[in-house]
Amino acid sequence: MQLVGTQFTSESALAGNDIATVPDFPAEIRAPAGTLAGVSSFQVNISSSEIFTAGDEPNVLVAMNPAALKANIGDLSPNAVIIADRESFTDANLKRAGYTSNPLTDHSLDKFQVFEVDVTKLTTLALQGTGLSNRQVVRCRNMFVLGLISWLYQRPIESTVSWLESRFKKTPEVLDANIRALKAGYNYGETTELFASGYKVPPAKIAPGVYRNITGNSATAIGFTVAAQKAGRPLFLGSYPITPASDILHELSGYKNYNVYTFQAEDEIAGVCSAIGAAFGGAIAITTTSGPGVNLKAEAIGLAVKVELPLVITDVQRAGPSTGMPTKPEQADLLMALFGRHGEAPLPIIAASTPADCFECAYEAVRIAVKYMTPVILLTDGALANGAEPWLLPDLSKLPPIKVEFATNPDGFMPYARDEETLSRPWAVPGTPGLMHRVGGLTGEHLTGNVSYSPSNHEMMIRLRARKIAGIAREMKPLEIFGDQEGGDIVVLGWGSTFGPIREAVKQTRAAGKKVSHIHLRYLNPLPKDLGEKLRRFKKAMVAEMNLGQLLKLVRADYLIDAIGCNKVQGRPFKVSELVSRISRALED
Amino acid sequence: MATALTRKDFASDQEVRWCPGCGDYAILAAVQKAMPEFGIPPEKCVFISGIGCSSRFPYYMNTYGFHTIHGRAPAIASGLKISRPDLDVWVVTGDGDALSIGGNHLIHVLRRNVDLNILLFNNRIYGLTKGQYSPTSERGKITKSTPVGSIDFPFNPITVALGAHATFVARSIDVEQKHLGEMLKRAHAHRGASFLEILQNCNIFNDGAFNDLTDKAIKAEHQLVLEHGKPLIFGKNRDRGIRLNGLRPEVVTLGNGVTENDLLVHDETNLGLAFMLGNFEPPMPTPVGVFYCESRPAYDAEAAKQIEMVTAKQGKGDLNKLLRGGDTWTVN
Numbered sequence: 001m002q003l004v005g006t007q008f009t010s011e012s013a014l015a016g017n018d019i020a021t022v023p024d025f026p027a028e029i030r031a032p033a034g035t036l037a038g039v040s041s042f043q044v045n046i047s048s049s050e051i052f053t054a055g056d057e058p059n060v061l062v063a064m065n066p067a068a069l070k071a072n073i074g075d076l077s078p079n080a081v082i083i084a085d086r087e088s089f090t091d092a093n094l095k096r097a098g099y100t101s102n103p104l105t106d107h108s109l110d111k112f113q114v115f116e117v118d119v120t121k122l123t124t125l126a127l128q129g130t131g132l133s134n135r136q137v138v139r140c141r142n143m144f145v146l147g148l149i150s151w152l153y154q155r156p157i158e159s160t161v162s163w164l165e166s167r168f169k170k171t172p173e174v175l176d177a178n179i180r181a182l183k184a185g186y187n188y189g190e191t192t193e194l195f196a197s198g199y200k201v202p203p204a205k206i207a208p209g210v211y212r213n214i215t216g217n218s219a220t221a222i223g224f225t226v227a228a229q230k231a232g233r234p235l236f237l238g239s240y241p242i243t244p245a246s247d248i249l250h251e252l253s254g255y256k257n258y259n260v261y262t263f264q265a266e267d268e269i270a271g272v273c274s275a276i277g278a279a280f281g282g283a284i285a286i287t288t289t290s291g292p293g294v295n296l297k298a299e300a301i302g303l304a305v306k307v308e309l310p311l312v313i314t315d316v317q318r319a320g321p322s323t324g325m326p327t328k329p330e331q332a333d334l335l336m337a338l339f340g341r342h343g344e345a346p347l348p349i350i351a352a353s354t355p356a357d358c359f360e361c362a363y364e365a366v367r368i369a370v371k372y373m374t375p376v377i378l379l380t381d382g383a384l385a386n387g388a389e390p391w392l393l394p395d396l397s398k399l400p401p402i403k404v405e406f407a408t409n410p411d412g413f414m415p416y417a418r419d420e421e422t423l424s425r426p427w428a429v430p431g432t433p434g435l436m437h438r439v440g441g442l443t444g445e446h447l448t449g450n451v452s453y454s455p456s457n458h459e460m461m462i463r464l465r466a467r468k469i470a471g472i473a474r475e476m477k478p479l480e481i482f483g484d485q486e487g488g489d490i491v492v493l494g495w496g497s498t499f500g501p502i503r504e505a506v507k508q509t510r511a512a513g514k515k516v517s518h519i520h521l522r523y524l525n526p527l528p529k530d531l532g533e534k535l536r537r538f539k540k541a542m543v544a545e546m547n548l549g550q551l552l553k554l555v556r557a558d559y560l561i562d563a564i565g566c567n568k569v570q571g572r573p574f575k576v577s578e579l580v581s582r583i584s585r586a587l588e589d
Numbered sequence: 590m591a592t593a594l595t596r597k598d599f600a601s602d603q604e605v606r607w608c609p610g611c612g613d614y615a616i617l618a619a620v621q622k623a624m625p626e627f628g629i630p631p632e633k634c635v636f637i638s639g640i641g642c643s644s645r646f647p648y649y650m651n652t653y654g655f656h657t658i659h660g661r662a663p664a665i666a667s668g669l670k671i672s673r674p675d676l677d678v679w680v681v682t683g684d685g686d687a688l689s690i691g692g693n694h695l696i697h698v699l700r701r702n703v704d705l706n707i708l709l710f711n712n713r714i715y716g717l718t719k720g721q722y723s724p725t726s727e728r729g730k731i732t733k734s735t736p737v738g739s740i741d742f743p744f745n746p747i748t749v750a751l752g753a754h755a756t757f758v759a760r761s762i763d764v765e766q767k768h769l770g771e772m773l774k775r776a777h778a779h780r781g782a783s784f785l786e787i788l789q790n791c792n793i794f795n796d797g798a799f800n801d802l803t804d805k806a807i808k809a810e811h812q813l814v815l816e817h818g819k820p821l822i823f824g825k826n827r828d829r830g831i832r833l834n835g836l837r838p839e840v841v842t843l844g845n846g847v848t849e850n851d852l853l854v855h856d857e858t859n860l861g862l863a864f865m866l867g868n869f870e871p872p873m874p875t876p877v878g879v880f881y882c883e884s885r886p887a888y889d890a891e892a893a894k895q896i897e898m899v900t901a902k903q904g905k906g907d908l909n910k911l912l913r914g915g916d917t918w919t920v921n
């Protein structure tokens with residue numbers, strides 16, 4: 001299903017639609033097929049206008065078995081189209097999904113438009129004479145379905161054909177079968193009078209330029225690679241596999257000709273430590289993981305804070321605590337990112353808001369790390385990581401510069417002397433004559449970095465590093481308010497992947513005449529200087545996040561603003577409708 | 590270098606702060622003496638340590654240095670060496686640092702064979718935290734945390750390293766300056782991860798742990814100096830040796846029909862022999878020297894090769910291509 005979803009998305013993007021996707025799959029590699037736990041789904045929203053989410057309520061559901069129907073039926077819009085593979089609704093499958101009677105025949109689906117299609121039979125017929133085994137034929141069912149929905153939405157299938165050609169280059173008979181199934185599905189839609197007509201989704205009006213479809217993890221990997229190339233340094237990734245972050249490791253491992261070193265370490269601690277070693281040597285050093293890995297890395301991140309080396313830690317957040325729901329998104333690592341180290345160990349935190357935004361955020365994280373000689377935490381999440389959207393390719397020449405200037409002059413060199421403006425220390429890498437020095441976790445003396453137990457020096461160093469991080473706010477552009485610039489009845493504050501649903505909900509409530517606005521944060525530490533003042537322009541402030549109120553706590557603590565929480569921790573993004581009703585309730589209160 | 594390097598070039602201006610009489614001083618002296626002989630300028634050398642008395646080492650070397658966190662030095666050094674193969678990278682660690690909290694990193698750095706020189710100062714105790722037993726402490730050790738004796742079985746650093754498929758495994762002793770100097774040289778010359786265990790006296794919390802091996806009066810009876818291609822002979826009068834009895838080693842006295850020809854001859858390239866010698870515990874003599882040395886590609890060199898190979902095949906990365914990976918479309 002993930003494959004069909006991805007291909008349908010590509011076809012739609014090529015047709016010029018705006019798109020947003022949410023893949024959803026079980027954590028188990030081979031969860032028992034036919035059970036609710038084993039359902040793998042892919043939700044895609046295609047539109048002729050700008051969209052921000054994969055949609056609350058799908059209009060069409062393709063259910064390959066009873067379990068898929070059961071798992072998703074609760075989300076469908078009234079009168080939605082259900083395309084069901086009739087043959088898979090066997091007694092055994094119904095039982096496995098927990099149905100006591102067949103929903104295709106018991107009238108429980110009467111409020112939907114149900115189309116029963118014998119997918120297996122039709123695919124088998126289409127592949128007659130190919131000599132493929134039964135199992136191979138069954139594997140082509142996906143392509144039949146893709147063909148069918150491609151027809152339903154009038155998507156050209158050429159791009160899928162060429163994709164199949166490259167995928168099955170080595171097995172012409174499998175390639176032929178897949179193309180036959182795809183075309184059979186398409187023709188089936190056209191020739192049978194099953195559906196009255198197809199849907200037409202004209203191209204969306206979006207900014208001109210060259211686009212590609214991108215997932216958050218890909219955008220993150222590319223962002224880091226571009227940043228390192230702009231810095232003129234090798235990229236070093238130290239990482240240990242973990243869902244949903246592993247794809248960044250996979251992708252970067254394929255970029256060796258971009259001077260990218262990927263080191264699959266023995267654990268997350270070694271992942272971050274190897275990156276710290278590489279940073280000491282002058283590489284653009286990063287580590288990628290999810291929440292459990294950040295827990296393990298905490299001590300080493302503290303070391304990087306203390307010695308002041310540039311490093312980016314990416315936390316692709318997933319539902320916790322503990323192993324939680326590894327494939328599901330959550331935003332409950334914010335306070336860990338901020339405070340999850342012993343001692344006073346502040347560091348900058350940046351959160352990406354859409355899959356494509358991961359590119360800019362990864363790039364920005366490297367820029368800040370190098371400029372301020374500090375570890376930076378980049379927060380994304382499972383929804384961004386695997387979700388996709390069209391990405392307007394950036395003009396590389398317009399990206400902010402990443403300047404790496406290693407110290408070289410031994411005259412009066414001091415490893416902890418500071419730049420007057422940024423308070424950052426010099427990056428003096430091994431191999432440079434005359435600059436030999438020692439760094440370490442023990443408190444160091446101002447300027448020399450030599451071990452020091454002076455009480456006043458200890459406090460001075462802590463305050464200097466805190467000021468250095470706080471000072472990053474100087475660079476931030478004024479926060480954008482979507483909605484009423486001078487203030488209104490309520491502002492919804494968000495961060496990270498909640499961007500889409502919040503923006504859509506605010507648009508809808510504004511269209512209904514309400515004075516609702518949206519502020520979305522990229523920088524979570526330090527917070528933008530104008531945040532407090534801008535929030536105060538509104539009668540009410542609501543913080544929407546996929547946790548129990550972490551940013552909410554910060555807003556209340558930092559600005560003494562009596563903000564309202566809007567919280568969901570179900571391992572699923574907010575639905576627009578949930579936010580709309582929460583906003584309405586807040587307006588009435 | 591215009592002028593030859595001296596040990597002074599490798600000594601930093603920091604006051605050395607180990608307890609008077611600590612074996613770490615002797616190791617520092619041996620390293621500072623050996624370094625100039627390698628002919629590598631100090632700025633190309635990096636000492637990376639974890640946490641412990643031993644891990645203070647980098648502060649005293651006038652090279653680049655990184656005193657990191659407990660147990661993690663091998664991982665930090667790996668990242669540095671992989672991304673900067675031009676540097677001469679050393680790891681200094683203790684028995685607790687390397688074998689307890691950092692055990693995982695140690696075995697993996699050895700199996701990967703990253704080109705590092707790893708010096709494990711084994712004093713069979715936690716020095717810095719004031720005297721708890723360590724993973725190399727003998728069973729029954731009475732310490733503050735084991736008032737009626739420790740009950741866990743100790744690790745033997747040599748066999749741990751061999752078990753992790755280290756490509757260079759050796760042992761020396763803090764006070765045996767000449768031998769230690771030779772072992773440092775051998776370790777440095779080896780391409781790949783070199784593992785050198787240095788028996789080190791902690792005169793505060795575990796004084797005399799290696800007395801048998803260092804007391805001039807008796808050490809010859811307890812030290813078995815390993816030399817490649819030479820028979821395994823020891824003893825003040827060099828009259829005792831190691832012979833195989835079936836598959837079991839035994840100590841024999843030369844004479845009475847037993848000759849050198851009956852003795853085992855050391856072979857650094859024989860892993861089975863290395864394991865056997867590594868397992869020697871009293872009353873067998875304690876071997877010092879190179880147990881095992883094998884040539885296997887180093888991880889850092891292989892990583893660099895892959896980058897070169899892929900770059901040669903695909904050309905230097907072009908960012909515009911990178912951005913355009915996958916299908917693109919144009920909106921006017």
Ligand SMILES: Cc1ncc(C[n+]2csc(CCOP(=O)(O)OP(=O)(O)O)c2C)c(N)n1
Nearest residue numbers: 640641642643659683684685686715716717
């Ligand atoms: C995470 C962490 N846990 C515990 C400690 C405390 N600690 C510091 S050194 C050490 C043991 C050191 O023993 P060893 O490695 O044998 O070094 P030695 O002092 O004997 O040279 C311990 C437990 C620490 N610094 N960090």
Ligand code: SF4
Nearest residue numbers: 608611642716791792
């Ligand atoms: S406690 Fe022991 S190991 Fe540590 S410095 Fe003192 S003598 Fe050396």
Ligand SMILES: [Mg+2]
Nearest residue numbers: 683684712714
């Ligand atoms: Mg010790």
